[in-house]
Amino acid sequence: MRILLIGGGGREHAFAWKLAQDPGCSALFIAPGNAGTAECGTNVPLLPTDFPAIRDFVLREGIEMVVVGPEEPLVRGIADYFQADAALASVPIIGPSAAGAQLEGSKAFAKKFMERWGIPTARYREVTRVVEGVVFMGTLSPPYVLKADGLAAGKGVLILDDPGDAELALESMLAGQFGEASRRVVIEQFLRGVEFSVFVLTDGQTYKILPEAKDYKRVGEGDTGPNTGGMGAVSPVPFFDAELRRRVEERIIQPTLQGLKAEGIPYKGFIFFGLMNVGGDPYVIEYNCRMGDPETEVVLPRLKNHLTDLFQAVVQGRLSEVEIETLPQTAVTVMLTAGGYPGNYRKGDLIDMTPHAGCLYLHAGTKRDAEGRLLTQGGRVMAITSLGADIASAAEQSLRAAEDVHFEGKYYRRDIGRDLL
Ligand code: AMP
Ligand code: GLY
Numbered sequence: 001m002r003i004l005l006i007g008g009g010g011r012e013h014a015f016a017w018k019l020a021q022d023p024g025c026s027a028l029f030i031a032p033g034n035a036g037t038a039e040c041g042t043n044v045p046l047l048p049t050d051f052p053a054i055r056d057f058v059l060r061e062g063i064e065m066v067v068v069g070p071e072e073p074l075v076r077g078i079a080d081y082f083q084a085d086a087a088l089a090s091v092p093i094i095g096p097s098a099a100g101a102q103l104e105g106s107k108a109f110a111k112k113f114m115e116r117w118g119i120p121t122a123r124y125r126e127v128t129r130v131v132e133g134v135v136f137m138g139t140l141s142p143p144y145v146l147k148a149d150g151l152a153a154g155k156g157v158l159i160l161d162d163p164g165d166a167e168l169a170l171e172s173m174l175a176g177q178f179g180e181a182s183r184r185v186v187i188e189q190f191l192r193g194v195e196f197s198v199f200v201l202t203d204g205q206t207y208k209i210l211p212e213a214k215d216y217k218r219v220g221e222g223d224t225g226p227n228t229g230g231m232g233a234v235s236p237v238p239f240f241d242a243e244l245r246r247r248v249e250e251r252i253i254q255p256t257l258q259g260l261k262a263e264g265i266p267y268k269g270f271i272f273f274g275l276m277n278v279g280g281d282p283y284v285i286e287y288n289c290r291m292g293d294p295e296t297e298v299v300l301p302r303l304k305n306h307l308t309d310l311f312q313a314v315v316q317g318r319l320s321e322v323e324i325e326t327l328p329q330t331a332v333t334v335m336l337t338a339g340g341y342p343g344n345y346r347k348g349d350l351i352d353m354t355p356h357a358g359c360l361y362l363h364a365g366t367k368r369d370a371e372g373r374l375l376t377q378g379g380r381v382m383a384i385t386s387l388g389a390d391i392a393s394a395a396e397q398s399l400r401a402a403e404d405v406h407f408e409g410k411y412y413r414r415d416i417g418r419d420l421l
Pocket of ligand 1: 145157188192195272
């Protein structure tokens, strides 16, 4: 099968790495990809949201399946665009319709959906005026969680301790701090617990649970400092035991899929459940309509199945026939970031690396210059994944490998997984 993979981060390098070993994948193109994906297939300089350019490429290259990595093309309706075009309608997309992608594209939609289907999540109020928000915050105890309704590149959530600060923050969000995305704000009760992520692949009828993961979102060690896209990840998550898994399936996954079906929302793709374990009870913090980054960098290395087998089953609506097979080892990934990230960061620094055997170097923000030299290109530069008998040994292997990747301003957290030991 000739596959086009959309996206260009560490998640897409992980997908490309997996697809490159897949006998069902005869040709792989990545749009736009990065220096790492170029080793797994052919990068093509297309913007993920330029649907007409993607259309031309798909038709010209005889693409037989499109796998969508990031949320933005999904929220903007890439699946619907294909469906509506006679020439493209037979090319399956792994990723939901715009209606399904609203689970991520609108926090207000997601909260109302959970309310309709009795899915546990923090108490909330959707507001467009400061005064409504202040009244609702008066019923909560701090800290206050303010979320931009729309997509804000992972930056649209603010957590504030002081009611005065929260009011000011709400004011600036509603005034357009995150553009149109924050003209509507969801205010939530703060949940205390430990976060973890569960991923399912669904064909719209049934679902399969992939290996779970825990992400490390804050930039600093000990979970301090500003939020990032993710500084590292671990899979499996030791506290995700059979009982917690049962609760997640019964209280969250099954009602979510029932809700989508009952509301007539087609969904063939991944659902990422960002969850909080509150004393053994799972609550939904957020839905994403795609896989996580850097969670994919630990999930796929543990997956034994070929992705094309799973994707074909999704397309043909026979996912119930497949079994997910997982390696027993623990995977840990450590993200190397550019100096300054998640604020303004350096770009274009030369990367000099000595690879360690057994480690997987999944490029996030890298490119090659005209002379073929490897350069930094994004805030998250490269994820180093290792498999080990346990978290400590996998983390140690990735950390040792991280020392042998050099670029100006390199930063990484040395405590990924330590809280789980
Ligand atoms: P989100 O983009 O919705 O995942 O939010 C970003 C981060 O904010 C999450 O990963 C959590 O760490 C935190 N967060 C979001 N909602 C809540 C909540 N209701 N209670 C506690 N923490 C939250
Ligand atoms: N690592 C969090 C996300 O992909 O949204």
